[in-house]
Amino acid sequence: MSGIWGWFGGGAAQKRKDTPKNVILDLRTNLEMLQKREAHILRQIEEQEKEARKHVNTNKTAAKNALRRKKVYEGNLEKTMNHIETLEIQINAIESANINKETFEAMQRASEAMKSIHGKLTPEKVDEAMEKLQEHNQLNEEIAAAIGSVNIGQSIDDGELDAELDELMAKDLEDKMLETGTVHADRLPSVATGELKNNKGKAPAVEDDEEAELNRLKAEMAM
DSSP states (O other), X not given: OHHHHHHTTHHHHHHHHHHHHHHHHHHHHHHHHHHHHHHHHHHHHHHHHHHHHHHTTTOHHHHHHHHHHHHHHHHHHHHHHHHHHHHHHHHHHHHHHHHHHHHHHHHXXXXXXXXXXXXXXXXXXXXXXXXXXXXXXXXXXXXXXXXXXXXOSOOOOHHHHHHHHHHHHHHHHHXXXXXXXXXXXXXXXXXXXXXXXXXXXXXXXXXXXXXXXXXXXXXXXXX
């Protein structure tokens, strides 16, 4: 894979991308080494101080030699601490620069993505599209209104509807009167009227027959 990337320049690009990370790793490795050296020098300084204290009253020459070595170690310690500080500053600077670089590249990619999404889209084109959409919606509403106004099917006469409505209202009123028992004479069925008339007409005939029968019995008793 590395060979193929090298043919198209991918290996060089990847190497350039990894350079800050590799430099930071190298600096951190050197920093760890210097920190270990610092700890070792501190132990040596402590040992020489103990050696000087040991011989301070019995062997001044040995005590002085121990102090001289302590001074040398202290000089080395100062140099080591300066190196550590320098490396820490460089690491922080490179990390900050690398973060800025990656942030900028991410912003560039975001800008390219937005450009790709929008394409040739402009505010003027958006306004034009919205106007066309509004026109289409208005046209659709007009078409729907026109279709809804067309009377499809048999035409119905309003007079017939009014007559049927009056008939229903009269029937409803008659039903309510029947329920309450307040039916007018003109609302009674014609059959009932005719039946009452027939009864009235037959009543005198029945009475005449009874009168004749009564007279016949009287005559027979008189005999």
